Amino acid sequence: MLEHAALGWLDIIVILSYLMITAYLGYLGWRGTRSAADFLVGGRSAHPIIMAVSYGATFISTAAIVGFGGVAGLFGMSLLWLTFLNITVGILIAFTLLGEPTRRLGHRLGAHTFPELLGARYQSKAIQLFAGSLIFLFMPLYSAAVMTGGTVFAAAQFGIDFEVALLVFAIITAAYVIPGGLKAVMYTDTFQGLIMVVAMLFLLWVTYSSLGGVTEAHTKLTELASLVPPPLQEIGHRGWTAMPAFGWGDKSYDLWWTVITAIILGVGIGVLAQPQLMVRFMTVRSRRELDRAVPIGVFFILLMTGIPFTVGSLSNAWFIENGAIFKGQVIKEIDPQQHHALVALMKQSPAGHWTPIINAKTNKPAVAPLLISTNPIIAQDINGRSIEIVTGRAPAIVYAKGDADQIIPTFITAAMPRWFGLVFFLALLAAAMSTMSSQFHTIGTAAGRDLYERLTGKHHTEPSILVMRIAIVIGLLIAVTISYTVRGEVIARFTAIFFGLCAATFLPAYFGGLFSRRVTRAGALASMTVGLCVSLFWLLLIKAKEASAIGLVQIITDGKPSLLADYPNWSSVDPIIIALPLALLTLITVSAFTRPPEAAHLDHCFNRE
Amino acid sequence: MLFGLADPFVAAAYLGCMLMTLVGxxxxxxxxxxxxxxxxxxxxxxxxxxxxxxxxx
Structure with a gap:
């Protein structure tokens, strides 16, 4: 693995060439008709491939590829339900049901940001300020997830420290988003999207080929079910090609609730309320352009999420066949016929004695499930006692040192040719750049247009632009700080938190604004407040993983990870399951008891003048 | 077993992804x-x- 881990001159030249091409395309965009608005002003159509890949490149980031790909490496192919939702909800429903109404409403109301759309629809300054504040405060969390995804891969691929990789990544991001990348340059996004497509296709092909084909690879993975690490088996993991155990009221169902509510529903539904994606619909020329983008969009998302989730899962089978050899002492036979055993990992000292390998996370001797490949040999431990040493290979998470974020980088570094690691890095850089340019653009406009302009009443002034730029720099600094400070399986978690927050807060009001004449300003504001407050309450005090990381709940409960720690499964349920229905109920109830909007305004919104 | 996937729910997700792509x-x-x-x-x-x-x- 070490020969992979070095940044050579060739790597630097290829990366710089990529950045120069991106910069050149950005320059063309700055000079000519290359942004969505430019196409619209010019009365011309963007090619459907450009429209769809540009949207897809904004949608898909390193969070999906490295973060959720790693989660699939840990939890298995049940994550393909997220791909199913990404295609069905994120493209089919978004483009066919939401795209055109959003585009029309945005154009009629002259809205250019998502908070502005909500504010104008409900004639409410408070709603715009509320939405703008939420984006400004929480989107850096999502940006940090994207940044961490690129950084962990760069660190693994080039053998550099995480801190150095983060600094380089932050500099590249700043150079891209501050001066030039803010303009929605569709050609740049498309170039980046195409690199992602090529990299993913190659990754899938090599992975399946190395495992003997599609069916053979899946069968091998199915046969490894008993090698699932015991802590995961205890919460319901039944193998990488099986759904987690389903039920309620017992710890053994925790994984089902985590995978289905937080990962699949949280992110799968949350995409419908992503501000940086919804504004894209306003830049589209017509319904026809939306319809034409659907085929490319579904195909792009299939590749960008389906492949990392499949490959992440299959990495377990690859490591069991080809991974580096571990040695140790069997502490429990799991399946003698298949030679599966739980092994205390050991290493040989220079003096020839065998000593336990210590798990850096737990500070205890490392134990891993292995496929034993040789007969035991007799050796001596540090006290001179005879022990039996076996050798074998382990599932992916063992090679990733217990960190799911490291599974995809570790797999690419170990399984793919060196040159592909560089191409994959460029694909991740492309995925990160295209998403982050939209994220920081949204952060900037939230601060400048939705907060500063609404609070001061000054529109399109020099200070407003300055506020946008300062907000982008602040957002970038916050994202870098979060990436630097919080480590270990954060990519998917941060993404899920942000998507869930957006869904619970925005979705009922957004849908109501698009499709209902009866939803009122008070109803929308109350719904957004309930959605946000319930989500934050759940994250701070109930959802064990997040709540225990923040720490407030431990102070209140004297050390427990959740207020509902004594009630099985509750602490695994994602906030979206509670907050979204409550927000919807609030929207309906409050709207029913408050005065409906003026008919003239509704006629203007729904084109009935 | 469909494509070597023993769990019908996982096989359904695998096929469903391709089916929805086809629908699109x-x-x-x-x-x-x-x-x-x-x-x-x-x-x-x-x-x-x-x-x-x-x-x-």
Missing amino acids: LIYGLLRRYTASDDITALDRQWALKEQEVENEL
Whole structure:
């Protein structure tokens, strides 16, 4: 693995060439008709491939590829339900049901940001300020997830420290988003999207080929079910090609609730309320352009999420066949016929004695499930006692040192040719750049247009632009700080938190604004407040993983990870399951008891003048 | 076992992804020329404003 881990001159030249091409395309965009608005002003159509890949490149980031790909490496192919939702909800429903109404409403109301759309629809300054504040405060969390995804891969691929990789990544991001990348340059996004497509296709092909084909690879993975690490088996993991155990009221169902509510529903539904994606619909020329983008969009998302989730899962089978050899002492036979055993990992000292390998996370001797490949040999431990040493290979998470974020980088570094690691890095850089340019653009406009302009009443002034730029720099600094400070399986978690927050807060009001004449300003504001407050309450005090990381709940409960720690499964349920229905109920109830909007305004919104 | 996937729910997700991709492809092809492609004065006005903000930035 070490020969992979070095940044050579060739790597630097290829990366710089990529950045120069991106910069050149950005320059063309700055000079000519290359942004969505430019196409619209010019009365011309963007090619459907450009429209769809540009949207897809904004949608898909390193969070999906490295973060959720790693989660699939840990939890298995049940994550393909997220791909199913990404295609069905994120493209089919978004483009066919939401795209055109959003585009029309945005154009009629002259809205250019998502908070502005909500504010104008409900004639409410408070709603715009509320939405703008939420984006400004929480989107850096999502940006940090994207940044961490690129950084962990760069660190693994080039053998550099995480801190150095983060600094380089932050500099590249700043150079891209501050001066030039803010303009929605569709050609740049498309170039980046195409690199992602090529990299993913190659990754899938090599992975399946190395495992003997599609069916053979899946069968091998199915046969490894008993090698699932015991802590995961205890919460319901039944193998990488099986759904987690389903039920309620017992710890053994925790994984089902985590995978289905937080990962699949949280992110799968949350995409419908992503501000940086919804504004894209306003830049589209017509319904026809939306319809034409659907085929490319579904195909792009299939590749960008389906492949990392499949490959992440299959990495377990690859490591069991080809991974580096571990040695140790069997502490429990799991399946003698298949030679599966739980092994205390050991290493040989220079003096020839065998000593336990210590798990850096737990500070205890490392134990891993292995496929034993040789007969035991007799050796001596540090006290001179005879022990039996076996050798074998382990599932992916063992090679990733217990960190799911490291599974995809570790797999690419170990399984793919060196040159592909560089191409994959460029694909991740492309995925990160295209998403982050939209994220920081949204952060900037939230601060400048939705907060500063609404609070001061000054529109399109020099200070407003300055506020946008300062907000982008602040957002970038916050994202870098979060990436630097919080480590270990954060990519998917941060993404899920942000998507869930957006869904619970925005979705009922957004849908109501698009499709209902009866939803009122008070109803929308109350719904957004309930959605946000319930989500934050759940994250701070109930959802064990997040709540225990923040720490407030431990102070209140004297050390427990959740207020509902004594009630099985509750602490695994994602906030979206509670907050979204409550927000919807609030929207309906409050709207029913408050005065409906003026008919003239509704006629203007729904084109009935 | 479908494609070596023993759990029918996982096999359904695997197939479902491909099926929905196919649905998307067919939808796009069938509706290629169906919807309107006209640009209204409102659309153009909106785009001019958007362009102005982008250029300022």
